[in-house]
Amino acid sequence: MLSIKNLHANIDDKKILKGINLEIKPGEVHAIMGPNGSGKSTLASVLAGREDYEVTEGTVEFAGKDLLDLSPEERAGEGLFLAFQYPVEIPGLSTTNFIKTAVNEVRKYRGEEPLDAVAFLKLMKEKMAMVNIDQSLLSRSLNEGFSGGEKKRNEVFQMAMLQPKLAILDETDSGLDIDAIRIVANGVNKLRSKDNAVLVVTHYQRLLDYIVPDFVHVLYNGRIVKSGPKELAFELEEKGYDFIKNEFKVEA
Amino acid sequence: MNNELSAIEKTVLSDYKYGFVTEIEADEAPPGLNEDTIRFISAKKNEPEWMLEWRLKAYNHWLKMQEPSWANIKYDAINYQDIKYYSAPKQKKKVNSLDEIDPELRKTFEKLGISLDEQKRLSGVAIDAVIDSVSIGTTFKEQLAELGIIFCSISEAIQEHPELVKKYIGSVVPITDNYFSALNSAVFSDGSFCYIPKGVRCPMELSTYFRINAEGTGQFERTLLIADEGSYVSYLEGCTAPIRDENQLHAAVVELIAMENAEIKYSTVQNWYPGDKDGVGGIYNFVTKRGICQGAHSKISWTQVETGSSITWKYPSVILKGDHSVGEFYSVAVTNNHQQADTGTKMMHLGKNTRSRIVSKGISAGVSNNSYRGLVHVGKNAANARNFSQCDSLLLGDKCGAHTFPYIEVKNNTAVVEHEATTSKIGEDQIFYCNQRGIDTETAVALIINGFAKEVMNQLPMEFAVEAQKLLAISLEGSVG
Ligand SMILES: Nc1ncnc2c1ncn2[C@@H]1O[C@H](COP(=O)(O)OP(=O)(O)O)[C@@H](O)[C@H]1O
Numbered sequence: 172m173l174s175i176k177n178l179h180a181n182i183d184d185k186k187i188l189k190g191i192n193l194e195i196k197p198g199e200v201h202a203i204m205g206p207n208g209s210g211k212s213t214l215a216s217v218l219a220g221r222e223d224y225e226v227t228e229g230t231v232e233f234a235g236k237d238l239l240d241l242s243p244e245e246r247a248g249e250g251l252f253l254a255f256q257y258p259v260e261i262p263g264l265s266t267t268n269f270i271k272t273a274v275n276e277v278r279k280y281r282g283e284e285p286l287d288a289v290a291f292l293k294l295m296k297e298k299m300a301m302v303n304i305d306q307s308l309l310s311r312s313l314n315e316g317f318s319g320g321e322k323k324r325n326e327v328f329q330m331a332m333l334q335p336k337l338a339i340l341d342e343t344d345s346g347l348d349i350d351a352i353r354i355v356a357n358g359v360n361k362l363r364s365k366d367n368a369v370l371v372v373t374h375y376q377r378l379l380d381y382i383v384p385d386f387v388h389v390l391y392n393g394r395i396v397k398s399g400p401k402e403l404a405f406e407l408e409e410k411g412y413d414f415i416k417n418e419f420k421v422e423a
Numbered sequence: 424m425n426n427e428l429s430a431i432e433k434t435v436l437s438d439y440k441y442g443f444v445t446e447i448e449a450d451e452a453p454p455g456l457n458e459d460t461i462r463f464i465s466a467k468k469n470e471p472e473w474m475l476e477w478r479l480k481a482y483n484h485w486l487k488m489q490e491p492s493w494a495n496i497k498y499d500a501i502n503y504q505d506i507k508y509y510s511a512p513k514q515k516k517k518v519n520s521l522d523e524i525d526p527e528l529r530k531t532f533e534k535l536g537i538s539l540d541e542q543k544r545l546s547g548v549a550i551d552a553v554i555d556s557v558s559i560g561t562t563f564k565e566q567l568a569e570l571g572i573i574f575c576s577i578s579e580a581i582q583e584h585p586e587l588v589k590k591y592i593g594s595v596v597p598i599t600d601n602y603f604s605a606l607n608s609a610v611f612s613d614g615s616f617c618y619i620p621k622g623v624r625c626p627m628e629l630s631t632y633f634r635i636n637a638e639g640t641g642q643f644e645r646t647l648l649i650a651d652e653g654s655y656v657s658y659l660e661g662c663t664a665p666i667r668d669e670n671q672l673h674a675a676v677v678e679l680i681a682m683e684n685a686e687i688k689y690s691t692v693q694n695w696y697p698g699d700k701d702g703v704g705g706i707y708n709f710v711t712k713r714g715i716c717q718g719a720h721s722k723i724s725w726t727q728v729e730t731g732s733s734i735t736w737k738y739p740s741v742i743l744k745g746d747h748s749v750g751e752f753y754s755v756a757v758t759n760n761h762q763q764a765d766t767g768t769k770m771m772h773l774g775k776n777t778r779s780r781i782v783s784k785g786i787s788a789g790v791s792n793n794s795y796r797g798l799v800h801v802g803k804n805a806a807n808a809r810n811f812s813q814c815d816s817l818l819l820g821d822k823c824g825a826h827t828f829p830y831i832e833v834k835n836n837t838a839v840v841e842h843e844a845t846t847s848k849i850g851e852d853q854i855f856y857c858n859q860r861g862i863d864t865e866t867a868v869a870l871i872i873n874g875f876a877k878e879v880m881n882q883l884p885m886e887f888a889v890e891a892q893k894l895l896a897i898s899l900e901g902s903v904g
């Protein structure tokens with residue numbers, strides 16, 4: 172489904188990604204871990220199509236298409252979803268209205284009819300129950316004045332509404348207490364199927380107790396320096412990131 | 424960040440879809456302004472002597488005045504002798520009912536989305552349609568008359584209700600008030616008149632649609648609206664003009680009078696031609712709008728959505744004379760390309776326990792300039808006056824300007840006056856967030872600006888809110904991304 176080959180990316184001429192290789196197949200859950208500043212969010216942003224980053228080398232194929240050739244909204248239409256590490260606030264725009272626009276724009280991209288008010292409400296009710304989100308939150312301005320946890324839950328709710336092929340969760344667990352993590356993980360797990368995949372970016376192992384990955388990758392200094400089964404996460408937790416840092420002395 | 428700017432600065436011309444011209448013969452005054460021009464207009468309208476005298480007085484006063492230069496706008500000097508002060512579409516004969524209106528004119532209004540056909544029209548809206556210098560028809564007159572409501576062109580009111588016009592015209596905006604209102608008083612050719620009798624709640628939106636059509640003309644309309652004791656009216660005006668390389672002058676005067684316990688809600692959707700992307704052409708919109716809360720517990724609320732004109736100079740104001748009266752001003756002003764807007768309000772607290780609320784949302788794109796200018800005045804006797812002002816500016820790109828000039832004069836120490844102001848930029852991160860959800864940049868900008876302007880848009884009558892939202896989006900088309 173997603174095939175990243177030798178991906179290099181810069182921001183303001185600073186090299187950040189230095190040759191990423193990653194294969195994700197339908198039905199799989201991959202976790203990317205790594206110390207702060209290693210390039211995890213950059214990778215997520217490059218995949219989502221953020222313009223600030225310049226891809227200097229490499230290819231990315233997604234669902235049979237050249238991903239790097241598509242605009243961010245086309246990528247969304249193809250079924251790529253990014254739950255942001257720092258969700259953005261848009262004052263005055265109701266969360267419901269925003270999500271309805273998103274759902275219908277994606278449907279339009281796929282040549283489907285827009286959902287009418289009744290069908291949309293029905294879908295909303297169903298997904299609200301799934302991620303345990305409150306109606307009152309959805310009638311407020313998008314992310315404005317939301318607590319950290321509410322913002323993250325809203326990201327997962329949007330993911331549930333858009334039913335993406337590939338969901339990238341960028342530190343969706345940070346700032347959440349254990350109950351909230353469980354709810355978020357539950358939402359993600361309900362979305363898992365043999366046809367879609369999840370890429371979980373996290374700093375800590377604890378989210379992976381709830382979203383159990385098939386593969387764990389360690390991103391360090393712009394490269395995936397280690398990959399392994401879910402047990403790799405425990406090893407990281409135990410030894411800390413220092414052992415990675417020592418093992419892969421910066422040769423930037 | 425450099426990247427952000429380059430993305431936001433790509434300015435493309437959005438199409439002004441009301442820019443067509445109707446080919447219709449017009450009855451016109453030659454260009455130029457002198458006493459004869461005024462006599463010509465007055466004679467065309469078969470006006471009584473007092474009206475002509477009033478006009479001449481205004482003209483002679485105007486001659487002694489200076490064009491104001493304090494606003495934050497720049498434009499080439501207007502040559503008042505180059506303008507035609509009267510242009511009326513020639514109708515085949517005098518019309519007695521709406522059915523007899525020239526089909527060309529009817530088509531013009533239909534193209535603008537305004538049907539003069541009462542059956543086809545939104546059932547809750549009565550319309551007075553004004554083209555260049557004259558009103559060509561008013562809908563739903565009979566139904567309104569049954570309630571004692573007078574809704575007609577000002578020309579007709581001068582003929583049919585001279586006592587009301589004579590009493591109130593110039594009572595809120597005196598002929599000496601300012602340069603453009605004095606000019607308007609001298610040469611106004613038409614506009615709307617409305618009187619709501621005591622205790623009547625007007626059952627439909629009253630609306631005037633102004634259209635400039637003829638070349639080289641100015642439009643000087645005059646609107647006078649009186650809400651008698653305990654009455655209520657909601658009034659809406661809309662405006663468009665053809666695309667032309669020259670600048671055309673629009674200098675209107677609107678006067679509102681609210682008696683005891685009366686409420687007037689006045690909404691404007693102003694979409695005069697804004698000029699092209701290089702700043703050529705467009706309407707100079709110099710407008711004086713003022714209402715007086717004459718009686719106790721009266722209320723006047725101005726709502727404006729200003730997207731058009733190359734220059735906008737207007738300050739819809741409220742004189743809070745009656746005790747416990749309320750004044751409100753809700754404004755969204757959008758400037759794109761080379762447009763300039765200097766707009767705001769004056770709230771004059773004179774009575775006791777008077778309250779006012781100002782919500783101004785300025786949106787600037789391109790190389791435009793958008794200024795809020797407001798005055799809150801609390802007089803000596805205005806005990807317990809309250810004002811709250813909120814002025815927010817949103818910038819698209821870094822070549823445009825947003826300015827805020829709030830003036831406060833308080834002469835009574837029981838007053839509470841609060842002012843808040845913010846300036847923000849549409850962020851690339853907001854747009855990217857929308858893009859990531861499948862929403863393209865145009866739509867994202869529309870969502871963000873409508874969110875920004877929501878508090879004001881919510882004030883508009885339902886029938887027009889949707890149109891106004893679209894208009895905001897269209898005015899900024901191509902200004903980001
Ligand atoms: N907009 C930016 N401008 C300059 N440097 C950036 C920018 N965004 C990220 N970086 C740098 O890129 C590196 C990787 O950051 P990031 O991808 O956010 O790491 P992570 O998500 O793994 O913590 C860091 O050194 C960070 O400072």
Ligand SMILES: [Mg+2]
Binds near residue numbers: 211212213256342
């Ligand atoms: Mg990060």
